[in-house]
Amino acid sequence: MDGSVRLAEVLGALSRALDITEGQPPGHCVRCCWIGVHVGRNLGLDEAALRDLYYTLLLKDLGCSSNAARICELYLADDLTFKRDFKHLDGSLPQVLRFVIAHTGAEAGLAERFRSVVNIMRNGGEIVTSLIETRCQRGAAIARQMRFSEDVAQAIIDLDEQWNGAGKPMGKIGTEISLFARIALLAQVADVFYMAGGPDAALAEIKSRAGTWFDPAVVFAFCEVAADAEFWTILSRPDIEAVVLDLEPGQQDAVADENYLDDIARAFAQVIDAKSSFTSGHSERVAVFSDLIAEEMGYHAARRRWLKRAALLHDIGKLGVSNSVLDKPGKLDDDEWVSMRDHARLSEDILSRIGAFADLAVVAGAHHERLDGKGYPNGKTADELDLDTRILSTADVFDALTADRPYRKAMPVSKALSILWEGAGASHDPTCIAALERALARSERDVA
Template structure:
């Protein structure tokens, strides 16, 4: 067994905070059903608006991270959306971003997104509940998202200005937004810019620059601060602004936009906090995954310690365990929380999450090795796993450790289709797969670690 230190375990200073957060923002895009790069494009748009509006450099730094992280709380209301609307939360969230204040538009959205695969009686009950309780439902969904996003921003060590900007994203200039019905300049300026930039990107991506300009102008004074709309009109007059926005170079351009002047030490402790925070974003998506990433990270560390891995290597691997399911943010809760048997398309959607994980983490240059390890956690020694069907020799020990930890938690935790399985029964089930799915040494290390630790942990 090769236990040499991977080349990627290196000084965290080789990474930039903008690259790390910008790359992880792609996980937030898929949670919202948006085309990849949505938050990065919003950052490009919003930073140009902020500069045109005359924000000082210190505020521009806070605006930068508000824009990249505006959707931090987006996973926290996904299960509730599926429950209330009997629908695919990803499609619901994607399409809802195009809905304005018009009552006919809102009613059309509800009817076209509620219970389309449900029986007639069930769909009727759901539609009637939404029509009766619509304002309270909207308030609850948006407040949940806003509160959770602000909490995670604080876990990520961002200042109050950033967390407040994320919290107030859905406030409207005329005071008819949510969650607190703030109006005018009582709304944090970062939130005012973020909402404007979000709508511009959604409509530009779907229908082009003319439609984006039309939406911005049409909602000035109602959704948007008119002064900021005028600032956007100045920006929109520059051809290069649109060229970069529509190009493959927008990531690089946004990373270069990070305002100078605030030194952030991206040390090991901060990397641990970032991985933990994004693990919480993942786990918030479903009531059945609450705490999953943290538990898998704990079991991963216990197995790695039993196998004799160094403390530095264990710390590195634990981050991969915390982020191993980040790709599940791109799977609908209508699939994740389904109590019955998954059909072929649903199963294909579930299998896709591992590839999403590798793609998202692979965007971070310094995480390339960890991306492959985390993205392979559903591979099996006999080649029956996914996404690549790798066999024993092609599966690194780090992946085998995370796989063992992941399976153990999946069996011992409650699932949509069954209750939690007791410890001894779970270990017996796992033992039957040793050599075919599970690595023998990793399973032995898990049993050894559990024997030394009271369970549940």
């Protein structure tokens, strides 16, 4: 790729994964970027500040996966639906009470649901603060890892603070809140209500929260830019992602070289793996096992690096799967299984939006395919699966077998390898299994 990949192209595409994790229509972060950058320009921000604001808006939800499992546990709910509907609340007590009753334990037994509702009624403030603090701190840490400024990180920390001090997690008030966060929260609410009811609904909601949720000056700036009909016309265009790519301040400097792409892939691997405690570290380990196999099979350094990046991002589609499915201890029903299988297609769809990732997207999207054609999502057969895909698939299953899962404990390495060999030629390529076995043996000798 020779350092020619636009940073905004990478982040705009990957932000789609954050959208689905928050239960939002695809393009939510991109649309927020369009809204927020125009507000920032109206407020007179210089190019350097607009650039940080631009990245804040694309990455505001970086920590969104870190509280998904906790939401399922506390509210006995589908985290994706919960998060989607939560963004429509204005914080008033009657509305919050209706939301809690409607969304807590809808599919649980009566006694279990009652206990959960009582717990939330008693400890709701503390619970929400904890969930938001986890999300914001985690997102800020990942933003720093991705080399963004402290201003971007602080904006992610402050995203849920409100102008009147009623926000979370710190209860900051007025100008104590990062300006980027004040703009991002407004842009977020504007997009949620725009997608639900159009421009009039968005404007009405923003105006109604001026001085409470929102900085009145930011509201005024939004109303000024929103008075232009072209602002809304462009926001509704199917190519809004390309429009926002062209909107990036300082675009001539903002490219991602190979080292930066590695950092971004590692950072998003953390977002992916934070979705479930059972997948903690999974993407990193699959990258290690893929690299061990590739090295054993004579891959050159550049291709090994590319394959590790594919391994780090192969499960990005799981961000669109509810934790009620990911963490279910028993057998999945038909609908849940459809949702789980869909994650591979989502991975390919998200990654294919980055032009330079086209080949990587195909490999990531096929990591659950089998040589005998019985895999998913497309039932590809051996002649359609290249060696990169076969390596990644072998590494993925090996890590899944040797890690704890909701439905079983981790297996010893020897048993995991024997299971792989049982499916050799049908599920997985025997040359990849043999290479993994040799690499693990060599690693043991090196440690000894």
